[in-house]
Amino acid sequence: MVENKENPNKSQIRVIDRVFSILFFMGHAKEPLGVTEIAKSVDLPKATVYRILDSLITHRVVTEREGRYEIGPATLFLADAYRSQVVFSEIARPFLENLNHETKETIHLFIFDREELFYIDKLESPYQVRMHSRVGVKGSLINLSAGKAILSSLQWEDVCRILGVDATQELHEELEEIRLRGYAVDNERNEKGLRCVGSVIVNGSLKPLGGLSLSAPVYRFDSAMITDYGDKVHKTAQAISSALLQYEQKRFKK
Template sequence: MAEMSGVRVLERGIAVLSLLAGAEEPLGVSEIGRQTELSKATAFRLLATLVEHDLVIKDPKGNYQIGPKVLFWAGGFNKHSSLIHISKPYIEELNRRTSETVHLFSYDNRAAYYIHRIESPQKVRLSAEIGVNPVLYSTAAGRAILSCLPEEELRDYLERTVLERRTPYTCADPESLREIVRIARERGFSEENQENEEGIRCVGAAIRNSEGYPVGAVSVTAPEYRLPDERAREFGLLIQGVARQISRHFGFRG
């Protein structure tokens, strides 16, 4: 019983940390309790412990934000992640050649994550938060991953996923999405134009293992006005080549 109680406390602490990591501004204890479905007293006790260990910071107004200790944990992940270590020189070169932001994704257990980025040197640049789950059906990297899934797994994804319109341009029709995925499979790279976020265009390609299964993806993100169709195709071929080079380190020979 005590063991299960400890697990519940851990789960609640993780929920609080996840909430604060994604918050755009510090949150008060009442709001934290509301969003995590915890009583104010429970949230306060958890926060006090997290503050004590530098995982959360309490500001002078009594609000809370994510703390510096998480950087130590993130550094440990980066240090030991073979995908980041192997991909880094390739995506650095891709960033140099495109002058746009490059994102690296991992894909495992049917979930994708942003795990690394190299930002554009240009004044107007776009990037996603590290650790966030991208929406597979509306992002270029996500579609690249979908294009490499076995048919049964792709069908399962399409059947259980509600395709919501994230922007007026988002493809929300399963059959149309399947066609987009088919084209991405044929070309070796995928695109999305303002379908995940207005004003942003992305091109991506999947990183595959020895069995051809996706273990991640690489994408280039730019303002839509800086990435017209012809340039997007050029980037697509570049990204495809980079993804293939990285994939060879994981045994892919396709």
């Protein structure tokens, strides 16, 4: 009789999948969570969630306060380590700071990785009304101005493959306009009361590496300012693209 034993490698992978499903759920939450809530949301037994949380607490990836759990300080170390390794973010930072200082509005930097968009840096506006966006969170390619700017740099067949049924004729026409103009506009589509302009950052082969956007409440960013801010964002994205190209050329010569 052959004993039916589970492959230990598969078991370990399943545990890792469970850990990250819990962490991603907690990362999107804006308040501490109870075990029951976490277990229900990730579709795992409470006992399993308890064991995983206890292990994560040991490594300070999760903290527990009065029976409720939230992301711990060790994740800050990991996030900073990731950002420090991404040359893209380091090279772009001074350009983001200049644009933020000039406009006094919120500036976002996005990275385009494996055909997905992620917030990688954010410089807040000094004004009291601010955005609720968070570094590390996945962004929408069709709702965010930076996302549409990135799509405009791709071949239409690639856009269709990535978006599926969302790749409409209307979107195709809009991407053509964005390509000619140099920046995309989000008029309160992603967030009510917020207007954004975004542009794509490319490598030497004109392939998208990420994007850049400027966001502000509509009462500070009226339609008459779109061209001015759009041009500023486009020029900043071009400057970042050039700086990245220079970096790659210098590294290649070494």
